[in-house]
Amino acid sequence: MYDVAVIGGGILGVATARELIQRQPRLRVVLLEKERDVAVHQSGHNSGVIHSGIYYAAGSLKARLCTQGARAMRNYCESKAIACRDAGKLIVAVRNEELPALDELHRRGIANGVEGLRMLEAGEIREIEPHCRGIRALHSLRTGIVDYAAVTRSLADDVRAAGGEICTGHAVMRVRTGAREIALRCANGAEVVARRVIACAGLHADRIARLTGDDPEPRIVPFRGDYLLVKPERRQLVRGCIYPVPDARFPFLGVHFTPRIDGAFWLGPNAVLAFAREGYRLTTIAPRDLLETLTYRGCHRLAARHLRTGIGELYRDVVRRAYVAALQRYVPELTLEDTLPGPSGVRAQAMRPDGSLVDDFVFSGSDRTLHVRNAPSPGATSSLAIARYIADEAHRRFTR
Ligand SMILES: Cc1cc2nc3c(=O)[nH]c(=O)nc-3n(C[C@H](O)[C@H](O)[C@H](O)COP(=O)(O)OP(=O)(O)OC[C@H]3O[C@@H](n4cnc5c(N)ncnc54)[C@H](O)[C@@H]3O)c2cc1C
The missing domain is CATH 3.50.50.60 (FAD/NAD(P)-binding domain)
Structure with missing residues (x-):
């Protein structure tokens, strides 16, 4: 024993x-x-x-x-x-409405003892990431x-x-x-x-x-995240990690630009309700998993509250041009032709019966x-x- x-x-x-x-x-x-x-x-x-x-x-x-x-x-x-290695990271605000949330992240980072944090104005963003656009950004040196x-x-x-x-x-x-x-x-x-x-x-x-x-x-509700790959010849577009200001209603960080330790460059992941707990493709369906999701009242409540967001996320998942458009808000020079379909991951996200994540x-x-x-x-x-x-x-x- x-x-x-x-x-x-x-x-x-x-x-x-x-x-x-x-x-x-x-x-x-x-x-x-x-x-x-x-x-x-x-x-x-x-x-x-x-x-x-x-x-x-x-x-x-x-x-x-x-x-x-x-x-x-x-x-x-x-x-x-x-x-x-430390790749560094920018959390970039592209709209004025995002600035209070960005300030709150700065406060949280300091409260949590995160070292190497600095708020950057628009001009300073370009010194770190020449192809990135934003009105203000939180720079973290110690993101690895x-x-x-x-x-x-x-x-x-x-x-x-x-x-x-x-x-x-x-x-x-x-x-x-x-x-x-x-x-x-x-x-x-x-x-x-x-x-x-x-x-x-x-x-x-x-x-x-x-x-x-x-x-x-x-309960666990699976949220799939699909990545895009940046073609090798366009990897110089971005140096480190670039993240959006996250939507405070969800525990996900939003689609981001991430250099990989093997030299590749990934974009994403998005967050789409998966039809299988280990479903790494949109078309993978596990009947038991899907039935549990469809009959769980937490999921009904989540859907009732965030149906539009969910449909938008699904649309961007299926239409790569729309996915890239979301990323172009941060790096306008990125084009559809610079990207390739990439791998996926499925998050084990716990949900309460009231639909909150x-x-x-x-x-x-x-x-x-x-x-x-x-x-x-x-x-x-x-x-x-x-x-x-x-x-x-x-x-x-x-x-x-
Ligand atoms: C798309 C995506 C991006 C993420 N990005 C980051 C990131 O950049 N940084 C970060 O810190 N975290 C990130 N995370 C989160 C991170 O990956 C997870 O927090 C972490 O991997 C959880 O580890 P785990 O061991 O709990 O789960 P898992 O790695 O899923 O391991 C659980 C294991 O349990 C096994 N298992 C299940 N049921 C049984 C059974 N009945 N019998 C035997 N074995 C069983 C499974 O096969 C599996 O191997 C990301 C996650 C996803 C999905």
């Missing part, structure tokens, strides 16, 4: 398994991942940005864990020689880029080297809770028994929580289980700090 079984081989599950073994080297830890490798879902399909901690309300878990996590991520990458799939694989190596087991191809389907143990029945027929369970199941977080008797709410990181559980219920962006940036938080929380709950 294992001491702890971790469900989910994304960056959070692997970082958590590593943190647990580092704290208690004799702990018997197993990690169960349904895919053939780690980092197959969100952790391998994201913008690759190390966020500095600007956006998050003071006192929130995101504010605390993002700033701590960004520091830990840089140190980890340095110690393992994983490529990572990294390949989170590479980080996850390295963390998995650490787990194995410390004696932990990582079992890929193990999809947890059923959970039986006994007096002293929890048995996890996997789709391949294996039964894994542990005294405690920590679930970092991303897009399936609510389902795994329900299997262990945890609250069914909040959960903003902060959320954890739940009992004295034997602990669930990550909402860990969208900046979850990858924060992963090493979240792992510490989970290990502290597990210690508190499990030794009650």
Whole structure:
């Protein structure tokens, strides 16, 4: 019997398994991942940005864990020689109505202890990004880029080297809770028994929580984000990250310009309700996932409130010219011909029955289980700090 079984081989599950073994080297830890490798879902399909901690309300878990996590991520990458660099970032206002929100981001960044923040006037924007236009911008020097799939694989190596087991191809389907143990029945027929369970199941977080008797709410609603690629010969249009001022009604940051650590340049992601939890294309439909979404009253309420925004987002998803037009507000020289269709990611976004999208990181559980219920962006940036938080929380709950 294992001491702890971790469900989910994304960056959070692997970082958590590593943190647990580092704290208690004799702990018997197993990690169960349904895919053939780690980092197959969100952790391998994201913008690759190390966020500095600007956006998050003071006192929130995101504010605390993002700033701590960004520091830990840089140190980890340095110690393992994983490529990572500060690309810098501009959050650009293009309309006067956006200025109060931009000022608020500046205040939040300072309150969260973000270093290297400066407000720029229109002329100064061009000194940083010669092709970018805006009326004012918040410049963050300490926004970095990294390949989170590479980080996850390295963390998995650490787990194995410390004696932990990582079992890929193990999809947890059923959970039986006994007096002293929890048995996890996997789709391949294996039964894994542990005294405690920590679930970092991303897009399936609510389902795994329900299997262990945890609250069914909040639910996970999948939001797909499609990227465009900038053709290699046009990559010099932009130097670092360029983000819009986000729409405060949603927890998404808006389509942005992001250099990748491998030299590529991505545009996006947008945010479209997906018809499958792991649906990386518009046409991918999983009947169970779609039915759950369509019958969930939270989704009805979200649709009633934001139908126009949703339709606009879907239109830009299908009509690439419209997608590029949204980006041209920041870099007018970008043309449709400069872009190619790119990859996609699906965000595990928690939603409440009233249709509101959960903003902060959320954890739940009992004295034997602990669930990550909402860990969208900046979850990858924060992963090493979240792992510490989970290990502290597990210690508190499990030794009650
Ligand atoms: C488009 C996009 C852009 C983003 N950009 C950024 C960014 O720039 N910076 C940033 O910090 N964050 C970003 N994020 C967020 C970041 O990717 C996530 O916060 C992070 O990857 C969450 O990690 P995770 O381990 O919780 O989830 P995941 O990586 O999704 O891992 C969950 C794992 O659980 C496994 N699993 C599920 N059910 C079972 C089961 N029954 N049995 C066994 N295994 C199971 C899945 O197969 C999966 O591997 C972005 C996310 C998306 C989608």
